[in-house]
């Protein structure tokens with residue numbers, strides 16, 4: 607239901623203007639994004655939806671500074687990303703953004719604790735501090751008793767929680783989650799969503815890609831992509847907040 611919902615009023619953290627991304631596949635050019643503009647405020651909870659191939663992951667990679675656009679402008683915290691040095695970009699990826707992927711992307715032979723420590727190694731944190739921070743992050747996601755387990759000794763939902771702990775361990779302000787429930791059954795997926803909601807309530811900015819409406823319903827804003835373009839961008843109330851609004 608589209609009714610007037612609470613709009614964000616925090617500072618703009620992500621501001622992309624007319625972003626396009628082309629991929630060259632042999633002779634053929636794939637236009638993955640064809641002029642996307644999006645402004646995201648601090649502590650928004652946004653779902654990016656759209657059919658397979660519509661450009662969702664491409665957009666997430668741009669937002670996370672993992673890839674650069676073919677054209678257009680990206681300002682992160684008011685600064686033009688194209689003008690940042692590699693070190694500054696690495697700093698943003700390490701400290702500002704936590705990534706969660708559909709396939710978890712954990713190191714298979716490493717324990718939960720070591721997997722969660724990884725971003726801290728890149729950030730140059732000393733071993734004792736890093737172990738303590740990783741252990742705390744695992745406790746936060748309810749895996750205090752699974753620190754020495756390797757990924758194949760964990761359930762899918764637990765693996766994704768390890769991945770979330772890894773995304774959180776640096777206290778990033780933005781969580782980018784690309785179909786985080788895509789490989790999970792619906793009950794386990796719901797647990798991950800509850801975790802994202804807690805992070806949102808704590809002040810994080812959440813950007814979630816999903817094609818499941820049930821999952822997207824937890825976000826406060828829904829952006830629909832189609833063929834590399836934004837088809838709609840709406841602020842939506844939570845399902846159980848609908849009572850608070852006059853239906854149209």
Ligand SMILES: Nc1ncnc2c1ncn2[C@@H]1O[C@H](COP(=O)(O)OP(=O)(O)O)[C@@H](O)[C@H]1O
Pocket residue numbers: 629630631636637638656657658659660661662663664665
């Ligand atoms: N690295 C790549 N090289 C070539 N084409 C790509 C690459 N990544 C994505 N594409 C193409 O760009 C389009 C958008 O892909 P993607 O962003 O992954 O869509 P979605 O995540 O919505 O399924 C698709 O047509 C896809 O085939």
Ligand SMILES: [Mg+2]
Pocket residue numbers: 662663664
């Ligand atoms: Mg994708």
